[in-house]
Amino acid sequence: MEGAEFRSIPVDAIQPNPRQPRTEFDEDDMAELIHSVREIGVLQPVVVREVDEGQYELVMGERRWRATKASRRREIPAIVRFTADDNLLRDALLENIHRSQLNPLEEAAAYRQLLDDFNCTQDELASRIGRSRPQISNTLRLMKLPPAVQRRVAAGVLSSGHARALLGLSTPEEMEELAKRIVAEGLSVRATEEAVTLAHQGASNGVSRGTNRLPSTARYQQLDEYAEALTDRLDTQVKITLGAKKGRIAIDFGSIEDLHRLMEIIGEQQRVS
Missing domain, CATH: 3.90.1530.10 (Conserved hypothetical protein from pyrococcus furiosus pfu- 392566-001, ParB domain)
Known part of the structure; x- marks a missing residue:
């Protein structure tokens, strides 16, 4: 060396x-x-x-x-x-990331410190540490969770998938309430995502959150497999939801350049200005 x-x-x-x-x-x-x-x-x-x-x-x-x-x-x-x-944190981060030894919150905090210390963009950071831009963006979002939920993620009680789903709720109180249910009832990520969707539907219809019922997770087993396959293929978070009459596919992207990348993978060459 x-x-x-x-x-x-x-x-x-x-x-x-x-x-x-x-x-x-x-x-x-x-x-x-x-x-x-x-x-x-x-x-x-x-x-x-x-x-x-x-x-x-x-x-x-x-x-x-x-x-x-x-x-x-x-x-x-x-x-x-x-x-x-200025190389110490980067070296320590790279060693731990590539050995998969950081929990999601530690990884998010390290990304944030690297962005601040090196005054670089998420795209530049992704290139320097060998991670995709959407992966960095999605991990950083975990720092928006309330402290009680962050502690559960750091302890491994909640997965990063659960945590990202919880970020779809409007208030810290709702996030903490659903996090408790995840732990108590052993909810899957899919069930958590559907609970968040129902919470939004209940709020828009003036229905109390307590009256919402979680859907059967068995119904969505194949949807989970499709979503995971698309997530791996597109290298970004993909969610598939199924309602009574229609379904929806949601694909996350971090920037216009990232959207261009996704469109090229899907097969659409025309760029969005």
Whole structure:
């Protein structure tokens, strides 16, 4: 690796990256890693940068560093990189994203910090980290959830699909109320989306939310499969709803350029000005 060297470093001489986007560490996974480190050591070096003589800051490998401390090993193998401050968050984010270790809220917060720190657009960020523009946009929307719902998403109680569906409601109170029902009743994402649709219909007809009934999830099983297939094909969120007399397909796009991309995939070459 250019601009780097390998060293064995005292564990206590390393401090975590204060801008590390990941805040949650699975206890079972950590216990397994601690046991592995205690028995055979650290097989993959952590990556650090020197911030003062003999003092280092983590760039990558916080789980390995934590496990080494917990196993009471005194030293850890490390690659010392000469990394500028403005590269630290990007490096940590890329490592965690590509290892699928960030929960949706941590990922959203990291995207927001990258956008602010590097003063770039979502399209530029998508290009730099290898993510699609709609994926970044949809993830950032999760930060609009009320705190109580965000905590459920961060804990893995609610999926990002549930969270995006909840954003269709008008008020934080409605979002929190439906989030509780999702957990209590084990509602699927499809059932949640239909509950949101019914809430809008009830509001427009002057009907109390309490009188709305959730539709049977079995009725929409095939619609779920179609929506997932279109989401994968178009690389953006696709929703399919079915009413008494007609259905609807909703396709999310983040910008006119993203719309052009979708139209080209679908087969329509004419651009919208």
